[in-house]
Amino acid sequence: MASITEYYAGKSVLITGATGFMGKVLVEKLLWSCPDVKALYILVRPKAGQTMEQRVSHMMKCKLFDRVREANPDFHKKIIPISSELTQPGLSISPEDVEKLSACINIVFHCAATIRFDEPLKHALQLNVIATQELLSLAQRMHHLEAFIHISTAYANCNRKHIDEVIYPPPVEPKKLIESLEWMDDGIVQDITPRLIGDRPNTYTYTKALAEYVVQQEQDKLNIGIIRPSIVGASWQEPFPGWIDNFNGPSGVFIAAGKGILQKNKRIWRKTPKTTLVYNCTSGGINPFHWGEIEHHVISSFKRNPLEQAFRRPNANITSNYLINQYWILVSHKFPALIYDLFLRLCGQKPQMMRIFNRLHKAIGLLEYFSSQDWEWNSDNISMLMSQLTPEDRTMFNFDVRQLNWPEYIENYCIGTKKYVLNEDMSDIPAARQHLRKLRNIRYTFNTLLVVFIWRVFIARSQMARNIWYFVVNLCFKFLSYFRASSTLTN
């Protein structure tokens, strides 16, 4: 049997979403571990004032590609950008490019998607479902296609508690939904979205479920693999530990905790985990790690490697109690934010803390569905795949999460958010630690003054408080006298 590296030798691969988080990692891994791959065709659109070429050249300068660049400075020659806007008919690929792709592509990886939880349904449907259909049509024109790999999510079927490696019936027939939404204006679609998505939390998981069904419909014509990762954080080992470039999933929450703008958090649990080619890529069933443990390691990691200019000391206590949570939001988030914004206003600067907290609460609200429930994923196909690999491939393409040391992973993850998401320098850590010590002293001083103030107010108003106070002071005095007398006798 050919090894994976041998299999890719001389092959041409088409990748959508190559400029995204997962796509970039895939491009890097293919270039590194399959150096004889013939070409990687990537569908890219112009964006944010940058042409397709500028975007690709910028992407290839990313630190992620350091080892590939070092091994082969000409690696960019294997990357062939194809202009494509996935929301347009025919993916807006030129007829010449369609010809080219039809003639040479052997494997397709479909990573592109909108992963926003608050995406309007029409747009999520357009990108996650209709564009997938278009890509499948294109794939059918490819004369040498061997596999179509669709990247889904382990949460596509999050309305179920036990998720097998099968395609479940879709919540609605995609074709009918597409036809109905076509004539509706955005306002109507927004109004009926909650009814449509039903027991799913957002348009993302809903449209990803529809996309799986759409892909499965082509299984008689194409060799299809559906990959369902759960939550993808920073890189584990390759190309180096801790690489991450976004705030998605839990990363934004980690950063918020590290910056001290997440003092208390809602309760989080975690207990994660056959048509033949669906792969649930989850870790909970094999190497579980609970949100409570994650919290502990994230906080202690950020105390060792603090982020710059933290608002408060890293913290995030998990609570399931709604009232306690609301209390901490008020006391630990809103009140300090208000004071800080007032301070900024007095200094003639624009207030910003309240805005950051509101954004954070919105993000946490959207994540809460996932962080407060348990799912059980069957991952037999993943285990089977692992057992079929040669020992060399198992090392080169290591996805055995049993070997993952969670505390070490979380440490690298946190350092990765500091270095690659926030672009902070590791040499600033001593200054950041000094800043945390200053924050701790401010907190102690503030708390002491607060206690003294409250007590003084209380004493001034209540005879009973005064009596208790005199009783306690008297008791302390007596205890001290007794202690002094007994120590004089002993001497």
Ligand SMILES: CCCCCCCCCCCCCCCCCCCC(=O)SCCNC(=O)CCNC(=O)[C@H](O)C(C)(C)COP(=O)(O)OP(=O)(O)OC[C@H]1O[C@@H](n2cnc3c(N)ncnc32)[C@H](O)[C@@H]1OP(=O)(O)O
């Ligand atoms: C230390 C305590 C830890 C204890 C553990 C606690 C963990 C709790 C968290 C649990 C997380 C559970 C996560 C489960 C997720 C499962 C999902 C399924 C898996 C997937 O398929 S992955 C894809 C998931 N998709 C996402 O994660 C995207 C979610 N994001 C959004 O939908 C939007 O970004 C959001 C949150 C609605 C915000 O939208 P908007 O207000 O329009 O802002 P922008 O997106 O334009 O961003 C503006 C600006 O803010 C930055 N940003 C984005 N998100 C965050 C964030 N969470 N925290 C901080 N900052 C964030 C963004 O980069 C932009 O910055 P610019 O500089 O570009 O302006």
Ligand SMILES: NC(=O)C1=CN([C@@H]2O[C@H](COP(=O)(O)OP(=O)(O)OC[C@H]3O[C@@H](n4cnc5c(N)ncnc54)[C@H](OP(=O)(O)O)[C@@H]3O)[C@@H](O)[C@H]2O)C=CC1
């Ligand atoms: N990250 C995670 O934790 C998980 C991700 N997944 C899945 O993995 C896949 C990739 O996710 P991830 O890399 O995190 O997402 P990103 O948001 O980082 O990347 C999305 C990619 O899709 C492209 N794209 C979006 N809209 C268009 C468009 N209209 N035309 C052309 N390209 C477009 C983006 O291009 P551009 O740069 O031009 O915007 C980008 O390359 C998705 O299918 C997602 O569902 C599944 C589980 C977990």
